[in-house]
Amino acid sequence: MKFAWIDLRTVPAEHREAVIDAAIHARVDGIVDSDPETLATLPATVKRILVGAEPPKDQGLDDLIVLREVADDNRLHELRALHQSGDKNTAALVNVVDDPSLTLACETAIALPYTVVQFKDPTKIPLEIVIAAADRAPGQLICQADDLEEAKVIIDVLEKGSEGVLVAPRSANDVFELVELLRVKTPDLNLTTLTIESIEHLGLGDRVCIDTCTHFEKDEGMLIGSYAHGFILCVSETHPLPYMPTRPFRINAGALHSYVFGQDNRTNYLSELKAGSAVLAVGADGRTRRIVVGRIKLESRPLLSIKATSPEGVEVNLIVQDDWHVRVLGPGASVLNVTELKKGDHVLGHVATDKRHVGWPVGEFCVEK
Structure with a gap:
């Protein structure tokens, strides 16, 4: 089953509350933000993903997923060691801009529980390569989409797409449309x-x-x-x-x-x-x-x-x-x-x-x- 992560960081202030309510109501898998205080207010039914900061102490965020950028092998080794030490929520963000960073994305998707990938170029060939590399890995691959149209394409790449898609919605309606897009499996019929x-x-x-x-x-x-x-x-x-x-x-x-x-x-x-x-x-x-x-x-x-x-x-x-x-x-x-x-x-x-x-x-x- 596909899942959605909603990125709050670029959502206009006047829409943030409505987007959060829509995400919770639509039962999206996770909400991403750089503000730990916002994440602390979210219910336990949604994953809370912190990006751009280290987790605060003593705020009841023990289950927080921390999204850390991986730009080279050294950083990947650090996160792999963190995961092997018992951190089940280790997550990485990899920006794919060339062949070396594509290789890094493949290795990260194989090694860690969560890997978010974003791509500089509009071609979906690099995403196909990462999906194929991580196909048998236990971790979950999340691809960043610029909008709902791109999310629709990502969902169908290599017939299976990434497990998750990360989108920054413009409004609450975008949240509901995204969740509808993710209903890729049609139910069986009684013949x-x-x-x-x-x-x-x-x-x-x-x-x-x-x-x-x-x-x-x-x-x-x-x-x-x-x-x-x-x-x-x-x-x-x-x-x-x-x-x-x-x-x-x-x-x-x-x-x-x-x-x-x-x-x-x-x-x-x-x-x-x-x-x-x-x-x-x-x-x-x-x-x-x-x-x-x-x-x-x-x-x-x-x-x-x-x-x-x-x-x-x-x-x-x-x-x-x-x-x-x-x-x-x-x-x-x-x-x-x-x-x-x-x-x-x-x-x-x-x-x-x-x-x-x-x-x-x-x-x-x-x-x-």
Whole structure:
């Protein structure tokens, strides 16, 4: 789980109290300041990180993390010795400005419990190198970001990013936005086995292919459906096909009116998606991950209507291109060609109890059929 450290040192005086309240309320991992008196007022639910000074005596700050700058090997040796003597909160700040300081950052991240790195140049290659060097080290790596946009990039570097990000917010809203950014793990979904009731050829209509910026796994797809209460797991074009190359980034999803199940229990129409939209990849075991749309392709094709029901009797419908190479996933991640489905076959899907308004779940009366 990613975590945030909030840097108070450059927060305007008129915003400091609100930023502190927001950080505590949002349960950020730590608050950084150069004023020990401010840190002494913070609750035990947040780490207190002192920078630019040595810890004061007899102020109830025994658990204080002291962030000390490391500029050379001698300083690293001193902090390593301090940590080995029993200081579990030894922390270092390394400014990466060239290759020697990059090497120093890697060594520090391996040796100490906490290492904050900041980089002179905008490239993220040095951060990738530090992340890789410290990957198996027990300590935690925190990268300093100039703003929320940079924090978003840092979180995703090498798919895993640093464990933590240090940001100086401009306001309390920045704190809440940062915490939302750090919710990188999407929750698993409960998939159910649906039983096919009927297949019907509909004739010409518009269907959407979703081309993403991600390589799908063989058991991954997207949940697509005509109704907001039920979806079928459409598989990606990761599996080989005759007559055409694989498209491991693509899902031949369905007719343009269809819903795609996304993050935060929200749906979008396929017709709404565009380059840059966020969607949800779903595995046959229910795991999910956020991915980004590269483009959509809307083309007129013959369509096929698939009707299925859940064990509880919930009716689900999916309208897709009427072609053998369009496929859905069945139990055990079996790959099923839609034109070969027949009454009694089983497919994987998801049943939601919520009704929808502009994609958001609402508690209202609504009938879809």
